[in-house]
Amino acid sequence: MTDPAAHASLLRDGVILLGFALGFVLLFRRLGLGATLGYLLAGAVVGPQALHLVGDAEGKLGFAELGITLLLFIVGLELNPGRLWRMRREIFGLGLAQVAVCGLAIAAFVALGLGFTWAAGIALGLPLALSSTAQVLPMLQSAGRLRTPFGERTFAILLFQDLSIIPLITIITALSRNPAEQGGPPGWLLGLYTVGAIVGLVLAGRWLIRPLFRLIGNLGEREMFVAAALFTVVGAGALMELLGLSTALGAFIAGVMLADSPYRHELEADVEPFRSILLGLFFLAVGMMLNLHAIAERPLFVAGVALALIAIKALVIFGIARAAGMATRPALGLGLLLSQGGEFGFVLFAQAQGALLIDPEAASLFGAVVTLSMATTPFLMAATRRFREEAEAGPAGTPEGPSGDGANALVVGYGRFGQTAAQMLMASDVPVTLIDSDIEMIDLAGSFGSKVYFGDGTRLDVLRQAGAAEAEMILFCLDGDQLSPEFLEAVHEAFPRAALYVRAYDRRAVIALGQAPVRKVVREVLESAVAMARRALEDGGLGLEAINRAETMYRARDRERLALQVESGDLRAARDRIITERIPRNED
Numbered sequence: 001m002t003d004p005a006a007h008a009s010l011l012r013d014g015v016i017l018l019g020f021a022l023g024f025v026l027l028f029r030r031l032g033l034g035a036t037l038g039y040l041l042a043g044a045v046v047g048p049q050a051l052h053l054v055g056d057a058e059g060k061l062g063f064a065e066l067g068i069t070l071l072l073f074i075v076g077l078e079l080n081p082g083r084l085w086r087m088r089r090e091i092f093g094l095g096l097a098q099v100a101v102c103g104l105a106i107a108a109f110v111a112l113g114l115g116f117t118w119a120a121g122i123a124l125g126l127p128l129a130l131s132s133t134a135q136v137l138p139m140l141q142s143a144g145r146l147r148t149p150f151g152e153r154t155f156a157i158l159l160f161q162d163l164s165i166i167p168l169i170t171i172i173t174a175l176s177r178n179p180a181e182q183g184g185p186p187g188w189l190l191g192l193y194t195v196g197a198i199v200g201l202v203l204a205g206r207w208l209i210r211p212l213f214r215l216i217g218n219l220g221e222r223e224m225f226v227a228a229a230l231f232t233v234v235g236a237g238a239l240m241e242l243l244g245l246s247t248a249l250g251a252f253i254a255g256v257m258l259a260d261s262p263y264r265h266e267l268e269a270d271v272e273p274f275r276s277i278l279l280g281l282f283f284l285a286v287g288m289m290l291n292l293h294a295i296a297e298r299p300l301f302v303a304g305v306a307l308a309l310i311a312i313k314a315l316v317i318f319g320i321a322r323a324a325g326m327a328t329r330p331a332l333g334l335g336l337l338l339s340q341g342g343e344f345g346f347v348l349f350a351q352a353q354g355a356l357l358i359d360p361e362a363a364s365l366f367g368a369v370v371t372l373s374m375a376t377t378p379f380l381m382a383a384t385r386r387f388r389e390e391a392e393a394g395p396a397g398t399p400e401g402p403s404g405d406g407a408n409a410l411v412v413g414y415g416r417f418g419q420t421a422a423q424m425l426m427a428s429d430v431p432v433t434l435i436d437s438d439i440e441m442i443d444l445a446g447s448f449g450s451k452v453y454f455g456d457g458t459r460l461d462v463l464r465q466a467g468a469a470e471a472e473m474i475l476f477c478l479d480g481d482q483l484s485p486e487f488l489e490a491v492h493e494a495f496p497r498a499a500l501y502v503r504a505y506d507r508r509a510v511i512a513l514g515q516a517p518v519r520k521v522v523r524e525v526l527e528s529a530v531a532m533a534r535r536a537l538e539d540g541g542l543g544l545e546a547i548n549r550a551e552t553m554y555r556a557r558d559r560e561r562l563a564l565q566v567e568s569g570d571l572r573a574a575r576d577r578i579i580t581e582r583i584p585r586n587e588d
Contacts (some may be wrong), residue, residue, distance in 0.1 A: 013054045032378045036487050043287020057288035067278030069251040073233045075162045102316045119175045123357040125425035127348035130161045131338040165250045176355035194412040205257030213263045217439040226270045262442050268465040286346045291364035306372040314339040323334020346430045353574020396516030410474045412457030419478030468495045475501045481509050485516040492517040
C-alpha cells in the first residue's frame with residue numbers, strides 16, 4: 001500500500017519546486033539571464049540552506065540525472081554522418097583546442113594558484129573549460145546569428161564540448177581515490193566492455209530499434225512512439241550501467257545510431273519535453289545542494305575565481321580563434337560568448353566528489369563560480385557590443401544559408417503533390433527537409449534516393465525540430481483538410497521568418513482557411529484542369545489568342561468568386577460568376 005503521507009509529501013514538494021521554478025525562470029528569462037540560472041537560484045531558495053521547504057536533494061538529483069542522459073541522447077541525434085563530416089575541422093580542430101587548452105590552463109590555475117592537488121586541479125579545471133550550451137545557443141538564435149559563419153564556429157565548439165563529457169567522466173574515474181571505484185574491473189577490460197557495448201547498441205539499433213519504430217509508425221500510435229523512444233534511451237543507459245560504464249555514453253550512442261534514421265525529428269520532439277523538465281529538476285537539485293554558508297563565508301573567493309575563469313577562457317579562446325584565421329572582433333566576441341562555465345560542470349563536480357578528488361565544500365564553491373560566471377555573460381556581451389559591431393555587420397554576420405540539417409524549405413507531405421514541389425525547389429538549389437507520416441511512402445522514397453523524415457507535420461514541436469525556426473518557407477502539401485486557420489496562425493507566430501504555402505484539396509478547404517496568414521493557397525487540381533482544357537482547345541483548332549482569352553476570363557471570374565466566398569464563408573456566394581453557358585467569342 002502507498003503511504004498517504006509520503007504521497008502527500010511528494011505532491012507538496014512537486015508543487016513547491018514547480019512554483020518556484022516557474023517564478024524564477026520567468027524572471028531570469030525576462031532579464032535575459034537564461035533558464036539555467038533561474039532553476040539554480042530557485043533550488044537554492046527552497047533548499048535546506050535557505051527556506052528549507054523541500055528536502056532530499058540527493059534523491060531528487062539521482063532521479064533528475066536522467067535529464068542529462070536524455071540531453072546526451074539528443075546530442076547524439078544531432079550527429080548524423082553528413083553534418084559531422086562537413087564540420088569536422090571546426091568540431092575536432094577548434095573544439096578540441098578549446099577544451100584541451102582551456103582545461104589545462106584552468107587546471108594549472110586551480111592547482112598552482114589556489115593550492116589544490118594536481119588531481120583535484122584536473123578534476124575541476126576540465127569541467128570549467130566547458131561552456132553553457134543551454135545559455136549560448138538561445139542567445140545566438142535570438143540574435144539571428146545561429147546560421148552564420150560565427151554561429152557555425154560557436155556551435156562546433158559547443159558540440160565538441162558536449163561530446164567531451166564522456167572522455168572527461170572517464171578521466172575523473174581514472175583519477176578516482178574511491179576504494180569502491182578502484183576495486184572495479186581493470187581499464188583494459190572496461191575498454192573491451194565499451195567497444196562491445198557500442199557494437200551491440202549499433203547492431204540493436206539496426207536490426208531491432210529501427211524495425212520497432214517502423215512498426216509503431218505504421219500503427220500511428222504516438223503514445224507508443226514516445227514509450228519506445230524512452231525505452232531506447234533508458235535501455236541503452238541501463239546496459240552501460242550494467243557493464244560499469246557511463247549511462248550517458250549509452251544514451252549518446254543510441255542517439256548517434258538513430259541520427260540518420262527517418263525517425264530523428266519525431267524522436268527529438270517526443271523526448272524534448274522529458275529532457276526539459278528533468279534537466280530543470282536536475283538544476284533545481286543542484287541548487288538545493290549548494291552550500292550557501294560556505295559560499296557566504298568566502299564570497300571574495302567565489303567572485304575572484306569566477307573573474308579568473310572568465311579572463312582565462314576569454315583570452316585562450318580569443319587566441320585560438322585568431323590562430324584559426326578569425327578576425328580580431330569576431331574572435332573577441334567568441335571568447336566572451338564562451339567565457340562562462342557550463343551546466344555539465346555540475347555533473348562533473350558531482351563525479352569528482354564521488355571519486356574523492358574534491359570535498360563537498362569545494363564542489364559547492366566551484367558550483368557557485370559556474371553560476372556567477374553564467375550570470376555575467378549577458379552583461380559582458382551587452383557591454384562589449386560597441387567593440388563587436390563591425391564584426392556583426394561584416395562577413396562574420398552574413399548569413400550563408402541553413403547548414404547541417406537546417407533547411408531553407410520544409411515540405412510537409414511527400415505524396416504526389418509534395419514530390420513535385422520538393423523536386424522543383426531542389427532543382428533550384430534550395431535545401432529542403434522532407435517530412436511525412438506514411439512509413440510505406442518513406443521507405444519507397446528511400447528506395448529512390450530521397451531522404452524523408454517520419455513525423456506529424458501538423459505538430460509545432462516536430463516542425464521546430466526539423467528546422468522550421470531557420471526555414472524561409474514551409475510548404476504544407478498534405479492530403480485532405482488537415483489544416484486549420486488556428487494551426488496556421490500558431491505556425492506563423494512560432495516561425496515568423498517562414499512564408500507559408502498550403503495545398504488545398506478544393507474550394508471548401510480554401511474557404512475554411514479563411515484569412516489564415518499564408519503566402520499562397522494552391523488548389524491541387526486547378527492548374528492541371530486548366531492545362532487539360534487548353535490542350536483540348538488547341539486540338540480543337542482554336543487559336544492561341546482565343547484560348548488565352550478564355551483562360552483569362554475564367555481565372556478572373558474564379559478569383560473574384562473565391563474572394564467573395566472566403567469573405568462570406570459561404571460556398572454559394574457569387575454564384576453568378578460561375579460560367580454555366582457558352583460565351584460567344586466576341587463578348588467579354
